[in-house]
Amino acid sequence: MSRLLHSESTSGRILGYVLLALLALALGGTILLQVEKQTEYSPVGRGAKLAETAGCFACHGRGDAEKRFNLRLKAEAWGTKNNPTFWDEDVTKVSEIVEWITKGVTADEVEKHKRLFIKMPAYQDRLTPAEIDAITAWILAEGLKYTQGTGPTAKPVPALDGKPMTPDQLLVSGDRLSRKFGCYQCHGELGQGGGPNPGSFKAYIPGFFGQDFLKLTAHGDRAEILYWIDHGRGQAIESGLLGRLAKSYLDRQTIPMPAYHDQLAAPEKELLADFVLLLNKSGPLPAREIERIATLLNHNTSPTPP
Helix, strand or coil, rough: HHHHHHHHHHHHHHHHHHHHHHHHHHHHHHHHHHHHHCCCCHHHHHHHHHHHHHHHHHHHHHCCCCCEEEEEEEECEEEEEEECCCCCCCCCCHHHHHHHHHHHHCCHHHHHCCCCCCCCCCCCCCCCHHHHHHHHHHHHHHHHHHHHHCCCCCCCCCCCCCCCHHHHHHHHHHHHHHHHHHHHHCCHHHHHCCCCCCCCCECCCCCCCCHHHHHHHCCCCCCHHHHHHHCCCCCHHHCCHHHHHHHHHHHHCCCCCCCCCCCCHHHHHCCCCCCCHHHHHCCCCHHHHHHHHHHHCCCCCCCCCC
């Protein structure tokens, strides 16, 4: 009898250990899943959200379709004047945008600003320098839509003659090809992160920077990137240890990536692969680097070595 009771006690302990191990495994899996689902932001992505929460659109609108009028004192009478959008006056210098956000006005606009009925507030006590830099990065990146165009309005891609390119040449050529074929419409300006994508693993379209990109492309494998361009989905990620799970997310996402197999020539695909690898190597782009890239794009029609 004692032997039977001892056997049942041992079995009970073993079952308890098994249940405890299963519970720990499930808990660990849940925690790991939540960690993997953490949103990855670039300064541009943060800036877009901060512009919303800081109330920027209340006075500036989101574009020409959302005009915001103001009153301006002129010759002792009030006249109407639309507030500019973030891009109306072609402000492309980080220092100038930061000064506007921080102080509410630049030093050379103080007197004009006094004549406005609704004056821009100073955010120096409401936003950190990093947050102001993020909004600046977003403004500069979004401004490229207006100066560089997209699709049929995009600037022409320089001739691809197969010769090695400098990083800046690759930036210009890759940027124009990305605009021509709509890559930024999903992945964000300069590949700095796209919009919502219900049903996908992280519920948004990833950019070309950071860990999201590396995990989807087998750690930035060039052949895998070319496969994505050709087929609109990955080969390595669907055949790996969690391939079935990855496939289920890719199948049910609302916005799948189109397959460019028949839309791009081989040299164009090679260029795009090199371009997104360059962007990933550059990491999330801060305002200063976007300012430099914007200057490069605006002043180059056919990039040549320095």
